Amino acid sequence: MTTEAVLPADLETALPTTLFRFATAGSVDDGKSTLVGRLLHDSKAILADQLDAVARTSADRGFGGEKGGIDLALLTDGLRAEREQGITIDVAYRYFATDQRSFILADCPGHVQYTKNTVTGASTADAVVVLIDARKGVLEQTRRHLSVLQLLRVAHVIVAVNKIDLVDFSEPVFRGIEADVQQVGRELGLGSDGISDLLVIPVSALDGDNVVERSARTPWYTGPALLEVLETLPAADELESHLESFRFPVQLVVRPQGALAPDAVAAGLDAEAYRDYRAYAGQITEGSVKVGDQVSVLTPGQSPRTTTVVGIDFAGASMEEAAAPQSVAIRLADEFDVARGDTIAAAGTVREASADLYAALCWLSPKPLREGAKVLVKHGTRTVQAMVRSVAGKLDLATFKLEGASSLELNDIGHAQLRLAAPLPLENYLHHRRTGAFLVIDPLDGNTLAAGLVKDHPGDHEDERYSI
Amino acid sequence: MSTSLTEETQVTESAISTRLSSLDTLESEAIHIIREVVAEFEKPALLFSGGKDSVVMLHLATKAFWPGKVPFPVLHVDTGHNFPEVIDFRDRTVERLGLKLVVGSVQEFIDRGELAERADGTRNPLQTVPLLDAIQSNKFDAVFGGGRRDEDKARAKERILSLRDEFGQWDPRNQRPELWNLYNGRHTVGQHVRAFPISNWTELDIWRYIERENIELPGLYYAHEREVFARDGMWRAVGEVSQPREGEDVITKTVRYRTVGDMSCTGAVESNAYTVSDVVVEVAASTLTERGATRADDRISEAAMEDRKKDGYF
Numbered sequence: 079m080t081t082e083a084v085l086p087a088d089l090e091t092a093l094p095t096t097l098f099r100f101a102t103a104g105s106v107d108d109g110k111s112t113l114v115g116r117l118l119h120d121s122k123a124i125l126a127d128q129l130d131a132v133a134r135t136s137a138d139r140g141f142g143g144e145k146g147g148i149d150l151a152l153l154t155d156g157l158r159a160e161r162e163q164g165i166t167i168d169v170a171y172r173y174f175a176t177d178q179r180s181f182i183l184a185d186c187p188g189h190v191q192y193t194k195n196t197v198t199g200a201s202t203a204d205a206v207v208v209l210i211d212a213r214k215g216v217l218e219q220t221r222r223h224l225s226v227l228q229l230l231r232v233a234h235v236i237v238a239v240n241k242i243d244l245v246d247f248s249e250p251v252f253r254g255i256e257a258d259v260q261q262v263g264r265e266l267g268l269g270s271d272g273i274s275d276l277l278v279i280p281v282s283a284l285d286g287d288n289v290v291e292r293s294a295r296t297p298w299y300t301g302p303a304l305l306e307v308l309e310t311l312p313a314a315d316e317l318e319s320h321l322e323s324f325r326f327p328v329q330l331v332v333r334p335q336g337a338l339a340p341d342a343v344a345a346g347l348d349a350e351a352y353r354d355y356r357a358y359a360g361q362i363t364e365g366s367v368k369v370g371d372q373v374s375v376l377t378p379g380q381s382p383r384t385t386t387v388v389g390i391d392f393a394g395a396s397m398e399e400a401a402a403p404q405s406v407a408i409r410l411a412d413e414f415d416v417a418r419g420d421t422i423a424a425a426g427t428v429r430e431a432s433a434d435l436y437a438a439l440c441w442l443s444p445k446p447l448r449e450g451a452k453v454l455v456k457h458g459t460r461t462v463q464a465m466v467r468s469v470a471g472k473l474d475l476a477t478f479k480l481e482g483a484s485s486l487e488l489n490d491i492g493h494a495q496l497r498l499a500a501p502l503p504l505e506n507y508l509h510h511r512r513t514g515a516f517l518v519i520d521p522l523d524g525n526t527l528a529a530g531l532v533k534d535h536p537g538d539h540e541d542e543r544y545s546i
Numbered sequence: 547m548s549t550s551l552t553e554e555t556q557v558t559e560s561a562i563s564t565r566l567s568s569l570d571t572l573e574s575e576a577i578h579i580i581r582e583v584v585a586e587f588e589k590p591a592l593l594f595s596g597g598k599d600s601v602v603m604l605h606l607a608t609k610a611f612w613p614g615k616v617p618f619p620v621l622h623v624d625t626g627h628n629f630p631e632v633i634d635f636r637d638r639t640v641e642r643l644g645l646k647l648v649v650g651s652v653q654e655f656i657d658r659g660e661l662a663e664r665a666d667g668t669r670n671p672l673q674t675v676p677l678l679d680a681i682q683s684n685k686f687d688a689v690f691g692g693g694r695r696d697e698d699k700a701r702a703k704e705r706i707l708s709l710r711d712e713f714g715q716w717d718p719r720n721q722r723p724e725l726w727n728l729y730n731g732r733h734t735v736g737q738h739v740r741a742f743p744i745s746n747w748t749e750l751d752i753w754r755y756i757e758r759e760n761i762e763l764p765g766l767y768y769a770h771e772r773e774v775f776a777r778d779g780m781w782r783a784v785g786e787v788s789q790p791r792e793g794e795d796v797i798t799k800t801v802r803y804r805t806v807g808d809m810s811c812t813g814a815v816e817s818n819a820y821t822v823s824d825v826v827v828e829v830a831a832s833t834l835t836e837r838g839a840t841r842a843d844d845r846i847s848e849a850a851m852e853d854r855k856k857d858g859y860f
Binding site (some may be wrong): 125168180342391456516 | 567570573577584608642703721724727728733734746791804833
């Protein structure tokens with residue numbers, strides 16, 4: 079290999095880029111893998127040897143007939159079974175970058191366990207791209223996908239109406255689907271509740287229309303191409319984190335007690351000054367913190383203790399201010415007994431910890447949820463035992479109505495009431511995408527059973543629009 | 547009144563302008579994962595080969611626990627065919643950071659007759675048995691690795707915390723969903739977890755980070771003159787265990803290594819990248835993936851990595 083390739087002249091000046099995470103979701107055969115392959119290919123994220131491998135396999139399987147085309151879907155199918163069966167089984171992560179942004183793409187398969195995969199991909203996504211086949215329009219599964227995204231409060235939902243070439247680039251077909259999508263969005267509150275927005279784009283993943291470049295074949299569409307949208311949307315933490323109150327689950331206590339890192343000492347660290355060093359390490363999940371801020375330490379079973387932040391450290395550097403999602407170590411004025419599982423929060427912004435948990439559960443396990451079951455709840459950095467007191471109902475994702483149910487099965491979404499062995503500083507997921515989220519874990523084999531989203535108790539003043 | 551209003555506006559503006567760069571975001575994510583594993587597991591260890599990804603992992607660990615020591619040992623599976631300068635780098639690094647080094651030796655397993663040399667001479671696939679033996683005999687319940695999802699199709703599907711059974715095997719069709727930043731590392735006796743905190747980094751991210759943090763690497767990552775011969779479309783170094791066959795001419799070339807594995811399967815690339823910033827520019831412009839360019843072990847089949855992982859590989 080040589081370095082003769084032409085380099086982008088602004089390589090250095092373009093830095094630093096920011097990170098944007100998005101996911102794709104779709105139904106069977108709507109061309110999602112092809113769209114992902116197209117995005118990677120046209121943004122030059124696919125390198126020559128990868129393309130060669132795909133071209134060889136495409137030729138072996140006779141893809142593209144006489145045209146000798148390549149099957150872009152092969153770029154994303156990572157497991158042997160997926161390539162052999164021509165299906166995507168599991169969430170795959172892909173990486174590409176433009177001058178503006180580095181992207182992490184979670185490619186979520188549509189047919190097997192779609193709820194599990196969509197919930198997983200969407201939980202960390204700034205945006206989700208949902209595919210619709212232009213020949214089929216809005217299907218029941220599209221409604222299900224959109225309702226899962228609304229439940230998870232994904233900031234930006236982009237609907238790509240794919241295979242627009244197969245309906246002769248027809249504007250009336252597109253407008254009809256667009257109207258249907260907006261109708262579903264309204265029913266869900268998606269794109270109209272100030273939390274999320276909803277965009278519809280006509281694309282042909284196979285030919286690349288409106289994927290990276292705007293297409294001349296859809297002159298009636300004046301909006302941006304998909305990649306342009308992804309490059310310009312604000313990331314979720316730009317939208318939220320600085321408006322929210324500071325939250326910091328303590329991961330561990332850094333207290334070297336004289337056992338200092340030899341390289342730090344060699345570099346001139348004053349060992350004596352760090353003899354009594356004590357800081358609380360963690361990642362800021364929401365908001366920001368400054369030296370001098372008043373904070374409350376929340377420990378289950380104790381009333382909040384208020385103190386002052388005297389230092390924010392990161393690997394030898396002291397900072398005046400830090401914000402989500404930074405990992406830091408925080409020093410406090412008072413020597414409280416603070417441990418893993420405690421939360422440090424902006425003083426006066428936290429409601430009382432509660433052992434009664436009412437939540438929406440996305441059930442991700444083949445083992446069904448039954449009333450009376452003993453489970454573990456992992457919230458922030460604390461895991462507590464819990465009992466399922468009652469299942470309040472199961473959500474019909476097509477009608478968005480809660481129906482009576484006494485158990486939840488794989489891929490069901492429902493509401494349940496849990497009793498915790500220790501009170502936790504729970505917050506409504508609607509306003510807190512991190513401190514409102516938790517895992518339900520099987521105490522027997524340790525598997526993750528459900529994704530949990532904290533809700534207000536029914537009867538408390540929750541807005542009707544947010545009923546799902 | 548008006549003063550406080552002005553202050554408030556300034557705070558908002560500064561908060562927005564401090565939006566983290568992608569490297570800072572990746573660094574924070576990795577440190578969060580490293581701390582989670584240390585807090586939730588009894589006995590973690592870090593796989594450390596002296597390769598760039600494991601060097602970055604160790605650097606992140608020093609930052610995560612600063613000013614304290616890195617609170618876990620490092621584990622190296624020595625194929626017996628490593629580059630001598632990489633072993634030297636490994637030992638100096640361990641010494642500098644005051645770490646404990648555990649070595650699993652492929653050679654010892656071969657000498658005892660518990661492993662057989664492969665016909666093609668490559669020892670990378672032989673690392674699995676000594677690795678699992680070291681994990682079991684040291685009772686490690688979590689093992690950090692520098693694996694990245696952009697390296698390989700199978701790795702693209704693996705979780706950040708990847709559960710392995712009693713035989714070290716990965717079951718790709720039965721993985722736990724990984725939600726938000728809540729990592730579930732629960733395991734039963736005999737099982738262990740492989741943790742990949744830099745899953746979301748690309749090769750370019752690694753190099754930009756090495757440049758930014760001024761991290762030392764073994765010299766063979768940078769351009770140098772070396773006696774090489776061509777095999778399987780790669781430049782292979784001449785060494786004790788890597789000798790040209792008949793018809794393979796030895797020539798001196800200016801090369802560097804993009805990945806550092808076993809000498810028997812790692813190829814060099816022609817390069818004039820003498821410094822870390824040269825390498826950043828070279829990697830950004832490269833038209834080949836690092837494994838495609840330099841690793842014979844991944845050319846065995848389309849699913850080579852997946853098959854090795856199912857057997858307990860890194």
